[in-house]
Amino acid sequence: MSIDLEKILRPVDMVLPEFPAKYMTLSNGQEMVVRQVNRDEIPDILPHVEKLMHVERDYYHIVAARVYAELLAYYTYRVQDEYVLAAQVDGEIVAVVNGRIVNPDIGMSFHTLSMRRGLRVGAHAFAAKMEYHMDILKQKEVLIVAESPIGFRRWMIEYKLEKRFHIPHELGGCPSWSLTRNLFDNARNTLVVGRRPVPEKLLAKAHDAILPPTDPPxxxxxxxxxxxxxxxxxxxxxxxxxxxxxxx
Amino acid sequence: MREVYVAGIGITSFTRLEYPLVEIAAYPGLMALRDSGLKKIDQLYVANMGSGRVNGQTGLASAVVDHLSLTPAGAVTIENGPASGASAIKEGFMAVASGMHDVVMVIGAERMREVNQLEATDFVATLTHPLAEYIYGVTLPSLAGMFARLYMEKYGVTSRHLAMVAVKNHHNAMDNFYAHLHEEITLEGILDSPEASTNNPYVADPLRFYDMCPVSDGGACLILVSADVMKKLNKPMIRLAGIGQATDTHAVHERKDPTYLFAVREAAKKSFAMAGVKPEDVDVAELHDAFTILEIAESEEVGFFKKGEGHIALEKGETKIGGKIPINPSGGLKAKGHPVGATGVGQAHEIVLQLRGEAKKRQVKNAKIGFTCNFGGFGNNVVCLTFIKEK
Known part of the structure; x- marks a missing residue:
């Protein structure tokens, strides 16, 4: 009986193409890998997100709390068509980004949580997320909100996002903004960077273990x-x- | 004139501090009182540039002296642009040297991040000439960009030299708990890699993101005392031996050669003469590197290197810790941070730490003479300080 109920509760995900991992050099010379993580890896990420719930600075507490819930929902099959990307440096997790596919044309960006500050780690990870929607899933637009002034500067201002205030965002009452294909193409050469394929050793290190952030906020x-x-x-x-x- | 010593120091992290400005000012004051062992002061000077405009608070010194329960000591706020900090130290020095007071507290404090970066940049830009510069949209980064371009054309400085200043100062800041930026950066990451132009975009050509100091909140404090008071405290005898201040034209374009920073040259000369030392005697210096190009230019103007050769000395590693004249071991404004009104006091704080031998991993060995250059406006009001460690 309980198994049947679980079948009802569990959404049926679309089959989505995987985000092909990429890497980039950070300002400090380290190489960061951005890759898609699967459900089995979520328990390795959650403890590092949980700690940030207690950082009352730059809205880390609310973003971390919501990311935690979103990752947990993904892990327990309680949200449809969600994906999670992780950014890692030598295995160490430095950012998590996630989102959802609303329909073939529209993507819903959830959160960008940077676990190391000052190196555009979050900005690079966000760009990878947008690349997933635009280049891999071939969507027309992504709906985005910001919960912190830093996020607003990084997304709304840097990408010159268009207002979609009349469209509700799944994160709640925040006004929606949109990254269109045109805006993404304009940002492609300046904000969206990274190289493929990721060298084998580098990718293996990222897959080997999700290590805790060494310098979290x-x-x-x-x-x-x-x-x-x-x-x-x-x-x-x-x-x-x-x-x-x-x-x- | 009486001799003047530094009896106590204190500092906050230079970062974003989500506290009222009065708290930011009071905290280093408390640290300095504890450091010195003193409980009362005769006079307080508070250096600050923007509390009236940015924080909606005037009469800052009156608020701070009360907050510290140091009434009925006298209290005055000093505003002199980004040179407010060293200007307040100068006032404190004169109060003790003249014999008017025995114990003077000098605090520098600023809370710039109460407003966003655009407003903060605009607030700092109000120090430019209102009719010849500001109304045309001039900002400090834009002036520095034009200055850097001229310097490159005239002296052969390159973007790589500028990046080398940033790499050095970020590295130094790694060992400074109070620094704003605790991130190593590399030439590959900010200049050479395929991602470098995204990591380090142009802000005011030829200056890029990592050529700029961050916008910081922060406070710092020095307690200046007479020799009689100092002898009773059993602290290292760090004497404020030289002070030089000089000015230049308000509008930068009125200068005969804008690549010459005459106020820096003059202020340094006065400070060294008063202290009875030469530039080559200096063991450690904190220069006002709000932009990377300024560290190179000031290192020449104060006399550490010949004009046009600062970047060559940088290439040779002469300005690193362990080099001929270590510059900005704290991380400088570039990485330690730049809460404008507090910066000059923060520079002095670092030099006192260095001369006391308390700078831990970033300690310059056997430092006995230290120097600071606090650069106001775009070089139109400069205060240089020379500190000497006595036996």
Whole structure:
């Protein structure tokens, strides 16, 4: 009985072509691989996403919480036609991007979660996601929203996205924006980069294991506790403890 | 004049700080009090460039002195563009040297990221000439771009030299807990790889993304005291030995040769003369590299290298830690960050750390004489400081 119910609950996914892995050199000289991850790999990613739920900075907490839910939904077959791409450097996960196929023409971008900052890691991963919709799935447009000012600058401004405020986005009440084929073609030479095929060793390293991020985003320093600490030594202890944890 | 010493230092991370500006200013003040062992001050100077415009707060020094429970000490806010920090140190020096005060706290603080980058860039651009520059859309990156282009044509500086400054300073910042950017970068990643033009796009040709300093929040503090007070504290005797300030034309185009930074040259000369040292005596320097080209140009103007040879010294590794004259071991504005009003105090903080021998992994060995150049406007108001470690 329960097995039959599961069949009803579980959506029937379309058969989608796989995102062909690619790689690129980051500003720090390291090579980053972007590849599609399958369901079995999701449990290896979830713990690294979970930690970011507690980073109250740049909307990491809300984005991480939603990505966690989306990945879990993907893992447990509770969302239709979702895909997940991961960006890795020497096996270390540095970004996760995901989305969904609404119909053959329209894609729904979900989230871009960068786990290492300052190297355009998230921007490169987002570009790969758009490449998947446009070049691999041959869709006409992708609906996108931003939950943080950084995301707004990266997607809406850099790609010059078109407004689709009248179309509801699956993430909720945020106004939808659209990446059209024309906009994607305009961005192709400047924002969408990467090389194929990925050298065997590099790809093998990425498939070998999803390693934890070594320098994930951290919460801001607790200055308020510091200024209280003239009369409250607890504040200083807290800061000292955070510094020690931060490797100072 | 009495001699003036640095009794205490403090600093926040230079990054985005989601706290009120008063908190950002107070935190390094507390650190400096703890560092010095002092509990009271006679006078507070707070360096800040944009609180009235960016944060909607005026009278900052009055707010900070109260927040630190340091009333009834005197308190004054100093605004002198990006040179506000070193200008406030100069005021603090004069207050102690004159005998008017024995203990003066100098704080630099800025919270620029309360507004977006466009507004922050516009706010900084208001220091340009309002009728000859600003109304035509001039920004600091655009002035630096034109300056860099001239420098390249005249002296043979290349994009690779500029990138080398960025790589060096990002590397130095890796060992600075308080730096804004903790990312190693490489020439391959920002210049040579197929992805380099995306990783490092042009911002103000020929300057690219990694030629620019970040927009930072942050605060730093120095406590300046008289010799009598200093002797009681049992701290390393770091003397603020030389101060030089000079100005140049407000509009850059009025200069005979815009590649010459006469205010930098003059301010450095005055600072060295007052301290009784020469440029070749300096062991470590913090120069105002808001743009990579400025580190090269200033290293020549202050006298470390001949005009037009700064990039050659850079190529030889003379400005690295361990080189002939290590420049910006903190990461500089380029990677440590540039909260404009706080920058000059932050530079002095680094030099004091270096002279005390407390700079950990980025320590310049046996540093005894340190130098800072705090560059206001586009070189129209410059303050240079020379610090000497005494036995």
């Amino acid at each position: 951290k919460p801001p320093e607790d200055l308020l506790a510091a200024t209280r600490s003239m009369l409250d030594n607890t504040g200083t202890s807290l800061i000292d403890m955070r510094r020690k944890l931060g490797g100072m």
